[in-house]
Amino acid sequence: MTVSGPPYQRIAADLRRRITGGELAPGDRLPSTRQIARDWNVALATATKVLALLHAEGLVRARPRVGTVVAGAPEPAPSAGAGAGQPAGGSRQSRTGTEHELTRQRVVRAGIEIADTEGLDGLSMRGVAARLGVSAMSPYRYVDGKEHLVVLMADEAYGEEGYPDAPPPDWRAHLELVGRTLWRLHRRHPWLAQVTPLTRPLPLANLATHADRSLAALDGLGFTDAEMLDRQILLYAHVQGLATHLESEARAAATSGLSDEEWMERQGPAMDAMVTSGRYPTFGRVLGTLTETGYDLDLDALFELGLGYLLDSVAADSARRQRGAAPA
Known part of the structure; x- marks a missing residue:
């Protein structure tokens, strides 16, 4: 019809x-x-x-x-006289409501x-x-x-998750909590990574809550205020930097119509040519090995890896500061 x-x-x-x-x-x-x-x-x-x-x-x-996506148990299509021609929102009366x-x-x-x-x-x-x-x-x-x-x-999105009134007593656990909370929010809303550039921060009250918790965790480790802010920004940048790929991945899938696997298959010949060209010996060897053994790019695992490196650096810098030396 x-x-x-x-x-x-x-x-x-x-x-x-x-x-x-x-x-x-x-x-x-x-x-x-x-x-x-x-x-x-x-x-x-x-x-x-x-x-x-x-x-x-x-x-x-x-x-x-x-x-x-299609919802479960779809209802029969409405008849021509029962709403099929109505705009979203229904009749004028329901629209007014x-x-x-x-x-x-x-x-x-x-x-x-x-x-x-x-x-x-x-x-x-x-x-x-x-x-x-x-x-x-x-x-x-x-x-x-x-x-x-x-x-x-x-x-609104940054305010979807908060923190307990009593923070973890250990600074590292406190910063881990902040980092993982921010990562969950960016995973839930990938577009967040596009909204708040580091060089032009927005005065978002709920984002400031996360920043305040980061700074509270760093306070007392021997850093100056500027050094504390640098490390708080690095933590946020780590989350934001990886999260930009969540949005890019979703946009690429929507515009190309290809899954990650399909896209990689299309890149296979070009990748093989790079590996066998001899121009990139180490890259070629690593990529060739991983082609045989398999490798999954896991952003969650990369987030945890980077978070660990960042917190190890904070711990080392704090120890230097407490010995009277400047942080690296």
Whole structure:
């Protein structure tokens, strides 16, 4: 059956048919907004409305770092007279009720949900409005625009985890707690790594909580205030630096449509040529060995490795300071 109406309704009807017909099973990933825009030749805002409509119908759900997936036990497709042609948010009456219930918190959480699945490139004020089922201008009553929204989203995300009132008595355990807490937050929200550059820090109250805990752990180890701040920044930079690859990986998978394994297979011939060229003897030997034995790039393991090196350096510098020597 051909569905008339705006493009987003026609695209949603096609995806809805594939879901209710079993072609897309629960847990299967739907096309991202970028894929929808490319495959159907529509704007990103239109693609966002497609997923928002299916989300409002309960057919799909967001899964962080995976994307939009089919929800369990999809309901039958609505009939033409029972909502199939309605915009996200339903009738005018229900839309008005949603408008009245709109808050800054809901706008911010909707932005976080979109960024978690689509990245910051897929975030737009229109997309937030579509997800909430309100008019395109409604979110502007609570935030000034996308830039302001991203700042509020970052502050909200950094506040999702706190610390016990009584910190670990050992400075190392205290810093480990801060580092691992920040890593979990960045893993949950990979886009965070793009929001707060080291050279232009944002005054985020919840991020300051993590910085304060880092500095508290370093206090009393013999460092000057500047030396303490340097080490706090290094800890954050370690988390942020690795986390940038989480966002890049998700973006590359969305734009290329290739899994990590598929991408590596395509790079195989070029990698083999480098290994056998003789121009990079040590790199070639190591890569050749690992090709035989296997190697998985594990960002969690690299985070722990780097955290250990960083804390070992803090311990060594503190011991030098307490002996009266300057830190290395």
